[in-house]
Amino acid sequence: MALYEAAAEADVPEGGRVIVTLEGRSIGVYRIDGEYYAIHNYCPHEGAELCKGHIHGTTLPSNVAEFEYGREGQIVRCPWHGWEFDIKSGRSLFSDKVRTRSYKVEVLGGMVYVAIGKD
Template sequence: MEKTQNRYEAASVEELRHAGRKIVTLKGMEIGVFALGEQFMAWRNICPHAGAPVCEGPVCGTRLPSLVYEYKYGKDKEIVRCPWHGWEFDLWTGQHLVDEKVKLRGYKVEVEDGLVYVVM
């Protein structure tokens, strides 16, 4: 038997592009919906480390691997940093930047008629 999935309106495309992100409550869960260029990503607003509202943290870049005394900055506006303990997650993949076993829970996003939907 095929499981039926529901989609829920999260925001308008224009609103997300202007604000960069929006925290919405869908099915009793907080979901962070982020605009990344022309694409949109949705992540559960719970940090896997300690349950913090990770999607409310700063959207920024990070230091890239580099030589000693060399600091390269990259992935600007592609990283969300947990507001409690500073854990960093890639907004494209949900992957923790250091521990490959740690990842945010993501949801499929669809865009139709200028609206962004989260599929759950």
């Protein structure tokens, strides 16, 4: 697996993202609570640029007629049809079978690197 320079740490705002192209792949690099995550900028539903979607939280398990909101800044919503994905894992919120690719991230010397290739 090769590491590719994606961005300087300072270029990825806390709670935000940058979208980069590495090895012909569009990838969103996110910063959540000081940690970095990377997912494929492609919604598996219809191919929208997923990482251009709104970053937000979601409702958590709760009692009937109660709504508990949480995971703020950890969910991205596809800008076309609203499909939601966990930024940390790439998993969809609605099905265990649907996901977008997630990439390992390393920070070295103030730069954020994304690992691409076989493990």
